[in-house]
Amino acid sequence: MHGIRTLSQWLIWIGLCVAFSFQTVDAEMLYQLKFNDTQGNATYQSTGSVVGTVILDTDSIAGTTPDIAYDNASPDQTAWAATLPGVATNTYYGPMLILPDSNSRLQLTQSSDEMTIAMWVKWNGPGTGNDIRGLVGKWASNLGWSWSITTSGQLSFMLRTNTAATWSRTCETPLIEGQWTHVTLVIDNDALSYSKTAGGIQFYINGKVEPLTQGMGSIGSIIALADTPIVVGTAFAGNSRALNGSLDDVQFHDAALTPAQIHLLYTAQSLRYHLDFEDAQASATLDSQGxxxxxVVEDTATAAGTSSPVLFTNSTPDNSGWAAQFPTLSATSNYGPGLELPDSNARLTVSEDGDAMTLAVWVKWDGPGSGNSNFTRGIAGKWNGTGGWFCSITPSGQVAMTFRTDTASTWSRQTVATLTQGQWTHVAMVLDTTATTGVTRGGIQFYIDGIMSPLSQSMGDLGSIIATADMPIIIGANFSSNGQALNGSLDDVRLYDTALSPMDIYTLAGAPGDSLDINDYIYTDNGKQMIDLKNVLYLAYAQGSQLQLPAGTYYLNSAGVGLNNITDFTLKGSGMDETILVLDHADTAAMSITGSHNVTIKDLSINLDPIPIVQGTITNITDNGGQWIYDFTTHVGYPQLTPTNMARFHGCSCFFSGTDGRLLPNHGWFGAVGGSNVIRIDDSHGQLLLGPTGVSVGDKIALPIRGYGFPFNIKSSDSTRLENVAVLASSSLAVSYRYATGENYLRMTIKRAPMPAGATEVPLFSTNADGLNYIASSGTLTMDQCDFGFIVLAMG
Structure with missing residues (x-):
């Protein structure tokens, strides 16, 4: 059944989807070479699920290769990365790492087999020998597969078929020599399409898919079986086709990760702390993997006595082995255990302009306490009373963020939605000092089960107002004294020093649910076809896809829609004349694009209801001693001469011919002022007091109603495209650009709106002011086939 759903219904639906279709972020990770352990010691051992010792092989036919070296200038701020230098006299050979128990793994011989390899790599070029450089391989005696970098820097995957043929595919864009780059290879043997980006071989560079130079379909079961171990740092056994470069965070998964999951691997360069409460072998631990x-120090000392320690529970939200339980001293206590994160005093202060932070966590809230207890419960905090922040759950279940300003004020924002007591919920909180104003994309942002959750009060940009707290970050409580303790459970706690995108947060929440169905957001209310465009945009952007709107006329169920602080997103109708969005708020922009990059809106029209014009027909003209009186009767179906409308007339009023409906020449514009030169007789009859104009009885008068909302309002955004869009009515401008940068594109038509219900006359105006304002903008604007000829009927 389709139809509108309330926020609580959506949260229930998302919760069910999480329960039955959860996709773990680290799905099927067999090997992970981070090149340091949790205490910062250099190591090339794997922390993946496969147990065994990684072997360093330095024995090549060119002689003993250099040993593996470690570099503390890692791409993700971990303690170490690995450098694998080649033999000085012949860098075609170099050290390689042999993965344990890998002979029979990732052979890719079955049509259902899948694989993802992701890593950071610093390619030092082809060298004097102009050599192909190997990343990983499972290749022996012309069997198996290998992944390399060509002499010109492109990623290349090669496989040997069971018919003794060799296939390969290469990506289009080369890597930059000497620069850390995140690269990913996805093999999907039963890929459904022949494609440069979605076939059986896929490459990603820095989290985004990179097209192949030649398309690829499904691989099937053609790869010849290679019963040989997987090697890292070379393409072949025998230490040949060596990397002669550096690696970090090398991961092997026996699943084809989604584009969203791959982008999250790239974003992990900003992951400072990660408490999953289990290691790769599913043993419970408090260690951070960030x-x-x-x-990580467990603190059980509280102001009310020693609390119990953090407990481990196998009741988890994500099918993992363990979560952490943070009990309070008693059911009526505000104190409990906390976890102090290492080296966190100077981190994540979010006190400078440009700083950002994301806290993402699974939480099971056990309530505010029993009896007369009514406690706020802490998730995490960095607070000393004069500075810092803390994230908590209010007694009624709202997620809240509180911080202390540098002017000794305490600010707080909380969600409208509430958590359900005793139920696992994924919660994310973003602090962004550069974000714009809003209840969803301001300086404080909340997400519940992966979807943006509006604040109860709007929040602007933070700048540098948060006072620094030289305190460690506490998990499971808000304060270092373990006050405002959680009284609940946590899992998969992540702290990033960047603002994650909605798509990243949606992925962390397990990507709940199937792809959106636009019909779930379309419904009928009082005979009008409505669309909940704001919420469907939240989900569409979280899923990382464009949003396609069907043909039809849809009233927006909110006072405008904001596309704020988003990147690479397209909102697409079914055609300029097929998809019409109607706004019923004259002082709100229908579409606001703020602080965003590469947003496209195309193939739709914007209308306003009611059309903001009092228009009528002249019924009598009287010469009153030099001041002429023009009696008129208003047109039905349009706004009438109410006191409210009389106070809001625009200065661009004018006359139209009663014969052909066009703007009367040589009569100019006049400023209509209600109660001064426009006299109200009743709602449908009025008089205009003006000098001689040459108009006749039967001619028409248009009195536009002033408003402050634009159909399209672009502000502080980069490279915005409005393509094949139309404006049918506006109380002000058609489109406004302020502080725009990048390459902007506009193909827009201003045209006459359909005749309103009950009307017998066509609209005389479309926009009540300019078609376009492009002001205080450093970017370029390309205007392509724009037609503003119907700002008034005179030019139609």
């Missing part, structure tokens, strides 16, 4: 090394 980039900051050190020991």
């Amino acid at each position: 980039s900051v090394p050190g020991i």
